[in-house]
Amino acid sequence: MNRSKKMWAGIGAVAIVGAVGMLLAGGLKENVVYFLTPSELVAQGTSAVDRPLRLGGQVKPGSVNWDAEAMDLRFVVQDSVSEVHVASTGAPPAMFRDGIGVVVEGSMGPNGTFESTNLMVKHSNEYRPPHGDSVPEAMYESLISSDNQE
Amino acid sequence: MINLIGTVAITAAWLGAASLAVLGLTAGFRRSEPLLRGAKYAAGFVFASMVAAVGAMEYALLTHDFSVEYVAQVGSLETPPYYTAISLWSSLEGSILFWGFILASYTAVVVWVQRRSHSRLLPFALGTLGVVGMFFYGLVATVANPFGVVSPVPANGPGPNPLLQNHPLMGLHPPLLYLGYVGLAVPFAFAIAALLSGKVDEEWIRTIRRWTITPWAFLSLGIVAGAWWSYEVLGWGGYWAWDPVENASFLPWLTATAFLHSVMVQERRGMLKTWNLTLIIGTFLLSLFGTFLTRSGVLDSVHAFTEGFIGPLFLGFIVFITLISLTLIAWRADRLHSPGTLDGVVSRESSFILNNLLFAAFTFTVLLGTTFPLIIEAINGDRISVGPPYFNMVSVPLGLLLLFLMGVGPALPWRRTSGEKLRRTFLPPVLAGVAAAGLAFVLGIRAVYPLITFAFAAFVMTTIVEEFAKGIGARRRISNVGPLRALGQLLVRNNRRYGGYIVHVGIVVIVVALSISGTWRFEREATLNRGQEMVIGHYTLRFDSVSAWREPHRDVVAATFSARRGDTDVGTVVPSTNFYRQDARASEPIATPAVRSFIDEDLYLTLMSFDPSGAHATVRVIVNPGVPWLWIGGMIIGLGAILSVAPQRRSALVRMVTARSEGS
Numbered sequence: 098m099n100r101s102k103k104m105w106a107g108i109g110a111v112a113i114v115g116a117v118g119m120l121l122a123g124g125l126k127e128n129v130v131y132f133l134t135p136s137e138l139v140a141q142g143t144s145a146v147d148r149p150l151r152l153g154g155q156v157k158p159g160s161v162n163w164d165a166e167a168m169d170l171r172f173v174v175q176d177s178v179s180e181v182h183v184a185s186t187g188a189p190p191a192m193f194r195d196g197i198g199v200v201v202e203g204s205m206g207p208n209g210t211f212e213s214t215n216l217m218v219k220h221s222n223e224y225r226p227p228h229g230d231s232v233p234e235a236m237y238e239s240l241i242s243s244d245n246q247e
Numbered sequence: 248m249i250n251l252i253g254t255v256a257i258t259a260a261w262l263g264a265a266s267l268a269v270l271g272l273t274a275g276f277r278r279s280e281p282l283l284r285g286a287k288y289a290a291g292f293v294f295a296s297m298v299a300a301v302g303a304m305e306y307a308l309l310t311h312d313f314s315v316e317y318v319a320q321v322g323s324l325e326t327p328p329y330y331t332a333i334s335l336w337s338s339l340e341g342s343i344l345f346w347g348f349i350l351a352s353y354t355a356v357v358v359w360v361q362r363r364s365h366s367r368l369l370p371f372a373l374g375t376l377g378v379v380g381m382f383f384y385g386l387v388a389t390v391a392n393p394f395g396v397v398s399p400v401p402a403n404g405p406g407p408n409p410l411l412q413n414h415p416l417m418g419l420h421p422p423l424l425y426l427g428y429v430g431l432a433v434p435f436a437f438a439i440a441a442l443l444s445g446k447v448d449e450e451w452i453r454t455i456r457r458w459t460i461t462p463w464a465f466l467s468l469g470i471v472a473g474a475w476w477s478y479e480v481l482g483w484g485g486y487w488a489w490d491p492v493e494n495a496s497f498l499p500w501l502t503a504t505a506f507l508h509s510v511m512v513q514e515r516r517g518m519l520k521t522w523n524l525t526l527i528i529g530t531f532l533l534s535l536f537g538t539f540l541t542r543s544g545v546l547d548s549v550h551a552f553t554e555g556f557i558g559p560l561f562l563g564f565i566v567f568i569t570l571i572s573l574t575l576i577a578w579r580a581d582r583l584h585s586p587g588t589l590d591g592v593v594s595r596e597s598s599f600i601l602n603n604l605l606f607a608a609f610t611f612t613v614l615l616g617t618t619f620p621l622i623i624e625a626i627n628g629d630r631i632s633v634g635p636p637y638f639n640m641v642s643v644p645l646g647l648l649l650l651f652l653m654g655v656g657p658a659l660p661w662r663r664t665s666g667e668k669l670r671r672t673f674l675p676p677v678l679a680g681v682a683a684a685g686l687a688f689v690l691g692i693r694a695v696y697p698l699i700t701f702a703f704a705a706f707v708m709t710t711i712v713e714e715f716a717k718g719i720g721a722r723r724r725i726s727n728v729g730p731l732r733a734l735g736q737l738l739v740r741n742n743r744r745y746g747g748y749i750v751h752v753g754i755v756v757i758v759v760a761l762s763i764s765g766t767w768r769f770e771r772e773a774t775l776n777r778g779q780e781m782v783i784g785h786y787t788l789r790f791d792s793v794s795a796w797r798e799p800h801r802d803v804v805a806a807t808f809s810a811r812r813g814d815t816d817v818g819t820v821v822p823s824t825n826f827y828r829q830d831a832r833a834s835e836p837i838a839t840p841a842v843r844s845f846i847d848e849d850l851y852l853t854l855m856s857f858d859p860s861g862a863h864a865t866v867r868v869i870v871n872p873g874v875p876w877l878w879i880g881g882m883i884i885g886l887g888a889i890l891s892v893a894p895q896r897r898s899a900l901v902r903m904v905t906a907r908s909e910g911s
Contacts, residue, residue, distance in 0.1 A: 106589075110604065117608045120641055121615060128637035129619075132630035149634065165774040165865060187772045188855035188865040190838075237804045237826070239859045240795035 130202070136179040138205065145205045152181060152203075152211055158195040163188075174201060174211070185213035193218055249307045249315055253394035256300035257344075257387050260351065263293035264380035267354075271374025275367070275443060283370045290351075290358045290373060293380060297351035304335060304344060304393060314400045317341055317393030323406030325800035325828065330412040336421040337407040339542055339557070340393035345422075346538065347383040349429040354380065357433060357458075368451055371440030372433075379432050382564050390556040406800060409827035409837045416476040424469030424496055428534040430462025431499060434506075435531035438524050442575040447520060447582050452510050456743075457892045459510075459527070463503045464888030470496050471757075471881030482838040482853040484770060484869035486877065489638040491546050494617040495537030498610060502530040505606035508656075512596045515661055518585045521576065522603070528572045533610075535565050545621060591663030598656035605649050612641040647699055650758055653751055654707035657714055675713065680706035700762040704755050711748050718745065738890060746891025753883030756876055763873030770869040772855065777862060784870045786850055787811040791819070793861040802826040806854050806864045810843065817843065822854040822866065848872040 132151045133141070152174055160173035170185040183201055193199070193216070202215040267289035274282035307315040308331050311324055321334045321341065336342040354376045361369050387393070411417050434455040441451035473496060474486035487493060506526040513519050540546060543558035576583070589597060616633040623631050658672050683705030684698050692698060715734070718741065722733040738745050773781045775790035782788075791807040805823035809816075822841040843850040851869040858864065 113604060113608065117612070117641070121612055124637040124640045125616070125619060125633065128634040128640075130632045130634050132632065151632065165863070168772055168774065168865075188774070188867070190855070237795050237802065237857075237859060240793060240804060240857075240861055241797060241802070 132200075134179075135174055135176045135181045138181055138211070139179040146207055147204055149202070149204055150211075152183070152201045154181070154199065156193070156195055156197050156199055161189075161193075161195060170216075174199060181211050182209065183211045183213055185216050187216075190216060190218050249303050249312050250394045250396045253300055253303040253307070253315070254388070254392065256296045256303060257384060257392070257394070260293050260296035260300060260347065261381060261384040261388050263289050263296055264377045264384050267293060267377030268374050268381060269377075271370045271372075271377050272443075273374075274370035275374060275440070278367070283373075286370060286373045286377075287358045287362075289377070290354045293377075293384075294351045294355035297348045297384075300344060300387075301335070301348045304341065305332060308332065308334060311404075313402070313404055314397055315393070316395035316397050319397045319401055319404050321407045322404040323800065324403050326406045326412060327800065329415070329418065330407060333418040333421075334407040334412070336425070337411045337417075340387070340391045342421070342425075342542065343383065343391045344387050344393055346425060346429055347380070347387055349425050350376070350380055350383060350432060353430055353433055357436075361454075366450065366454065367444045367446055368437055368440040368454060371443045372436040375436035375439045375443075376432060379436070386557065386560065390560065406827065409801075409825070410480065412800075412827070413825060413837050413839060414476060414480045416472055416479060420469060420472040420476045422469075423465050423472050427462045427464075427466025427469050427496075428499065428538060430458070430465060431503060431527075431531050431534050433458040433462070434527045438527045439572070439575065442524065442572075442579050445579060445582060447524070447579055449514055449517070452513055452523065455527075456510075459503065459507060460888060460892045463500070463507060464885060464892070466496065466500050466503065467884050467888070468881060470500060471878065471884070475878055475881075478874070479840065479842060480837070482840045482867075484768070484840070484851045484853070484867075484871060486874070489616070489633075489635045491617050492541050494613050495540045498613055498617070499530050499533040499537060501606050501610045501613070502526055502533060505603045505610075506530060508599045509603050512599050513585075516596055518588070518596065519600075519603075520585050521580075521583045524576060524583075526603075528568075532565060532568060533614075535561065535568070539565065540617075593659065593669065594663055595656055595659040595661050598652055598659055602649065602652050602656060605645055605652070609642065609645045609649075612645070613638065643696060646758065647696070647703060650700070650703045650707060650755070653754065654703065654710040657748065657751075658710045672710075672713070676706045676709035679709040694766050697762045697766050700759060704759050707751065707755050711751060714748060715745070742893050743891045746887045746889075746893075749887030749890060750884050751887075753880045753885075753887055756880035756883060760873040760876035760880060764871055764877070767872045768869065770867060772865065772867045774863055774865040781868070783868050785813050786868075786870065788820070788852075788866075788868060790864055790866070793857050793864055800828060802828070804854075804857060806857060806866065808852060808866070810850065812845070812850075817850075820850065820852050822852040824854050824857070844875045846875070849874045 128149075130149045130151055132153060133145075135152065135154045138145055138150070138152055154174040154176045157173035157175045157180060160171075162171040164170075165188075168186055168188065170187070170189055172183055172185075173180050174183055175181075183203075184206075185201070185203075197218055200217045201211060201213045202217070203211055203213040206212045267286055270282050270286035270289055273279070274286055304315075304317065306312075307318050308322055309328065311318065311322055311331075313319045313322065317338070317340050321338050322331060326334070334341065336345045354373070357372065357376070406412065437451045437455045437458070441447050470493075473493065477488075478484070478486040506523065509519050509523055509526060513523050539558070539561040543561055544555065545558055589600075591597070616637050619633055620631050623629050654676055655673075658676070660668075680702040684702035687698055687701045692701075715737070718737045719730055719733045722728070722736050723730065726733070726736065728736070769784065771781070771783050775781060775788075777790060777792065780787055780789045787810070789809045791809055793804065793806045795802060795804040797803075803823050803825050805821050808820045808822075809818070810820050811817060820841045820843050823839045825837045825839055827837065838853050838855075840851055840853040842852075849869075849871040851871050853867040853869075855865040855867050
């Protein structure tokens with residue numbers, strides 16, 4: 098390979114690396130999603146509005162309001178200090194209930210309600226069976242007995 | 248009793264691996280046949296020990312011997328035998344034991360396949376595999392020992408993580424992935440052997456040809472099976488979320504794929520010696536990194552993993568391998584000069600080099616996005632994640648460029664070409680591409696990426712058909728047979744090349760399916776009363792009933808929907824929620840979607856919630872076009888890979904002729 102070809106190959110490589118680098122830097126900056134607790138979110142005030150966020154905390158007992166007809170779910174996520182109101186569309190996940198740990202993806206609306214795009218009940222990433230968190234069998238027991246009677 | 252057998256077997260495996268390392272490396276440096284023979288016995292001994300260890304663990308699992316720590320952790324009397332057997336890889340200690348077992352098996356197969364070899368590389372490679380083995384068997388024997396004694400012996404255990412016992416694919420996905428991950432240790436070992444022996448010419452590359460394609464194929468199938476598993480189990484209707492655990496399997500796949508292509512340039516033209524060594528060493532490092540990511544708890548929190556021993560040990564081993572490899576490459580730098588040079592800018596080798604640049608950029612992107620949250624958390628404690636849009640933004644254009652190159656590369660000759668020849672080769676594929684995009688446009692498709700994908704897919708498929716046509720034509724001229732017979736001969740006698748093309752077909756199918764499902768998937772959630780209907784796309788669903796029943800290890804609540812596609816009755820679709828019992832209590836509900844596959848798309852139902860009286864239920868319905876073709880594409884890749892590693896059968900005449908036609 099002669100000199101000029103080498104030079105062009107070099108320029109090409111630098112151009113590719115540069116372009117990819119710029120894409121990456123810009124993409125990372127725009128797509129970083131912060132994971133916040135309710136108190137951290139409250140502390141950020143209006144600066145948190147309209148940025149993609151993940152909010153992690155506990156569902157405040159007694160705060161769940163689920164309208165099955167309108168598919169509208171409202172609840173409060175809390176930690177020991179602060180509370181955040183959350184609005185979500187769609188049915189809650191099966192384990193969702195008072196007091197459980199949740200991670201809510203979405204963003205803070207201008208009216209101070211966190212608008213959820215994705216609601217997850219906290220799972221352990223570790224491949225170990227989680228303990229505690231049991232669901233009252235009453236939730237479906239009636240179905241089993243009614244079936245048995247048939 | 249089992250505790251003792253297991254621990255002894257593991258310790259024996261570690262001692263065997265230490266002997267293998269010492270004997271292998273010494274045999275290499277001294278060129279000693281007796282020492283090499285000793286190393287081979289050591290490899291056999293390690294294999295026997297690991298068979299005993301895994302056998303002991305399986306026995307303990309299946310007989311519910313809760314005095315064994317691992318069984319107490321993942322076993323339960325109620326878990327069905329199938330899931331009990333595969334719970335070997337449902338938790339940390341068992342999966343590292345399994346890793347070690349596969350490593351021992353690969354090492355034994357290397358000894359067997361190379362039994363008549365007098366290569367200078369073999370002793371060094373065996374020694375390197377011994378060193379890798381020392382690390383893993385060492386882990387199993389000490390900090391990750393699954394054979395610990397539990398006292399008093401519990402009467403029952405909690406069973407495996409519910410997510411991991413909810414679908415039969417769990418028996419397939421982890422072993423495939425591990426066969427891929429661990430198998431990459433073999434080409435790595437031969438690369439190190441090439442450096443240690445100073446024989447950095449093309450011999451190591453010829454030796455490891457199959458040793459790379461085989462783990463690559465397992466890794467590919469493992470990734471597809473993993474996507475399939477998460478599709479069938481997780482209930483959100485997707486198959487890939489750029490989750491760090493998924494990326495961990497994708498990273499070594501990217502570099503291994505780059506390597507499969509760049510070695511051809513070295514075989515043919517003697518170029519890229521240092522690059523190839525770096526690539527395969529990097530690939531093995533990435534598979535170690537993947538095991539580290541998924542197994543150290545680092546993803547939960549950067550700070551959590553330092554509490555255990557596994558994370559730091561893994562990181563230490565990765566650093567150790569990196570330093571040794573860099574030192575060896577620097578030491579052999581004078582021999583790594585490549586005699587070949589790039590003759591023409593438009594040639595097969597230049598397209599492979601571009602392919603490698605793109606794969607390297609792809610790897611870097613995914614690696615950056617995967618590790619960025621870890622780095623940020625380590626620096627200032629902020630917990631962040633990098634969203635899928637970042638990965639998609641880079642991977643879609645890079646993927647499309649790679650797709651395009653897949654059509655260009657194989658159709659270009661080595662070294663250089665003429666403009667006239669280029670026109671003749673590429674006119675039909677370009678026309679096919681334009682026609683495909685045009686047809687899609689006329690049919691009303693306006694989305695840019697799918698249009699480009701269809702164009703490139705048609706382009707690539709046409710070049711592949713051209714390649715087959717050329718090959719069949721050549722064979723018919725040689726042996727004067729019919730076209731089908733000629734195709735058969737082509738596949739049997741030139742299996743590596745045409746197997747590769749079939750793999751390409753599988754990739755095209757997957758890319759098109761990805762593009763379709765990514766663009767046209769739609770979903771709806773609805774709460775239905777008994778007997779109520781809902782319409783989504785051309786499907787009509789009627790909610791019939793909810794029923795529940797008790798199984799030994801779980802309770803199942805299932806909702807029955809009758810489905811019609813257009814006017815055709817397609818029977819019932821039954822999504823369910825499974826409540827796994829742990830410690831004899833009902834616990835974590837796991838939604839189990841029901842998937843009804845048609846030739847063009849999936850109808851995917853997840854039961855979101857149900858009324859305890861069975862009067863109404865909430866269901867998420869997703870219409871997923873293209874998805875069935877992901878799994879079909881995966882199977883095509885598997886077939887192509889099997890074909891290309893199958894033993895070659897060619898006569899001297901055929902060898903001569905194909906060499907000439909390949910060289911043209």
